[in-house]
Amino acid sequence: MPAPLNMASAQQAVAAELARIEPVTGELGRLFAAAGHELALVGGPVRDAMLGRKHNDLDLTTSATPEETERILGPWGDALWDMGRDFGTIGCRKGPWVVEVTTYRTDAYDPSSRKPAVAFGDSLEGDLVRRDFTVNAMAVRLPGQELEDPHGGVVDLAHGVLRTPGRPEDSFSDDPLRMMRAARFAAQLDFEVDEAAVAAMTAMAERIDIISAERVRDELVKLVCAPHPRRGLALLVQTGLAERVLPELPALKLERDEHHRHKDVYEHTLTVLEQAIDLEPRLGGEGPDFVSRFAALMHDVGKPRTRRFVGDGTVTFHHHDVVGAKITRKRMQALRFSKDETEAVSQLVALHLRFHGYGSGEWTDSAVRRYVRDAGDQLERLHVLTRADCTTRNQRKADRLRRTYDDLEERIERLREAEGRAAVRPDLDGNQIMEILGIPAGREVGEAYRWLLEKRLDDGPMSEEAAREALLGWWAERADGADGAETSEGSESG
Structure with a gap:
């Protein structure tokens, strides 16, 4: 559980954040009020202000229609867009600020539809009650900056709990994607999901089937890239949602053989993911690296199909790397991932065992070159995955594997320096x-x-x-x- 939210500190954080964004929110509040409309800062920006997090992306809600919002924002902003018009949203940019203003809404899914039926509401209270969780159902009226918290979001934020404003069964029936969002927010905020919501998610897991693959994919990416993905993934498995959106994950919970000759593949996988996250600074990028994290999550998905018990009770998983790469590619295609992401993750899964042929450094320079050639532009991620894949509690074995991989990386670097850093290609074109x-x-x-x-x-x-x-x-x-x-x-x- 996260440390309890200190209410005095939260009040100070909110005051500081509201003062920081006031040049934007105050001006907009006055513009909407002059036109006879209500305006309020809502959702994530309010929640994050209490957590001391700063954003230049502001979500607002209003009594104005999209057309009226467009008339107000047009002269004020530097750029305007209306891709979300059908859902009541008009966006604009002004300097470093990105603002999205959405008309009060009341929407719900038809039981057999993948798309919500959008209807505009007539009050802030009605808009807040339709939101996913109480910590996202708080608002600050503008320009006066009065806090509206009709569902106890501040208290839930203080206790680190995700709870729906109304009955979770109603909320998840209205929009089943909220079940995925519960797991995602648990991973992002390191919060618990309250028992009633977990029970509803478990009972209603099959409702996720009406959500499009693209929307499920987007939530899964946010979850995997969150600071605490293990918490969210475990919740998906616990509630049965993973069986419907990423069935390869719960399938890793293999029945243990009576002699316990193999490790718990599911727990091993989550540990590899966490260790891959710890190694992400090696990649040199800013923020989470989805490809590296998802490869860690999928690297052993071929084991359930390749598990064999041999005569002495030993367990084997021959060719689980090859089988796993095929399974990974198929799942990512089903979730509508891009071709580049699909190929990158599948390639890493296919190569994740290659290092173990290195032994104590017996590879020839030719074998090292082939390792680099086969990894291609995924080499640095392969370094991360291979190192993360060591979860043994035997410290001597772990140290030996680390030293051996250090040696391989040093050999790769020496060959690069001696032969040029360009990609390996023939000497003639x-x-x-x-x-x-x-x-x-x-x-x-x-x-x-x-x-x-x-x-x-x-x-x-x-x-x-x-x-x-x-x-x-x-x-x-x-x-x-x-x-x-x-x-x-x-x-x-x-």
Whole structure:
């Protein structure tokens, strides 16, 4: 559980944040009031103000229609957009601020529909009661800055609890995606979900099936990229939601064999995810790295299908890397992930065991080059996944694996320095191959290119002249081989 929210500190944080954003919210409040409309800061910005978090993205709600909002924001903002008009939302940017203003709403899902039926409401109170959780159902009226908290969001924020404003069954029936959002907010805020909501999520898990794959995917990405993804993922598994959106995760809860010859794959996976998060600074990016985290989550999903018990009771999972990569690709395609993300995660799953062939450093330079070649632009993420995959409690074994991987990374770096940091490619390009061999573009150029690449991987870089001589030698041997095959065929037919 997170530390309880100190109410005095929260009040100070809110006052400081409201003062910081007042040049924007105060001016907008006065503009809407002059036009005869209500305006309030709502949801996440209010919640985060109490948690001491600053944002330049502001969500507001209003009694004005989208058309009236557009007339007010148009002259005020630097840029205006209305992609959310059908849902009552008009957005604009002014300097560093991004503002989205949504008309009071009351919406709900038809039991068989993937899209909510949007209806505009007529009061702030009605708008707040339809929101997902009490900590998101607080508002600050503008320009006067009066706090509206009709459902006890401040108290729930203080106790670190996610609770729905009304009956959770009604809330989740109105919008089943809120069940995913419960897990996501638990992961983001490190909050508990109250018992009534958990019970409703469990009873109503199948309702998530009416939500589009894209919306489920977006919530899953936010959950995985949250500071505490284990909490949210465990909730999805506990309630049965994971069975419907990411069934590969609960499938990792394999029945233990009576001799406990293999580790708990599910708990191991969540630990690998957390360790991959700890290693993210190695990647040099800003913020969470979804590809690295999701690869950690999926790296062992091939184990349930490949588990075998051999004669002495030993458990094996042969080829679970290959099987897991196929499962990962299929699941990510079903969730409508981009092709690039799907290929990156699947590639990491497929390669996550490769390092274990390294032994104590017996790989040749050729094998190291192939490791780098196969990882391609995912090499740094593969370093993270491979290191994170060590969850043994045997400290001597863990230290040995770490030192061995240190050695592999050092060898990769030495080869890069000696041979150039560019991607491994043949010493001659396609045009040079065609010129040297005197052949047109076609299949034979591709064969020659691949042969030169293998030679580059085996022997390292060559000069252009050495590569030319090697290519001509291979071409001559290839021709001799073809002539010999034709002679053999001719003698057999005679």
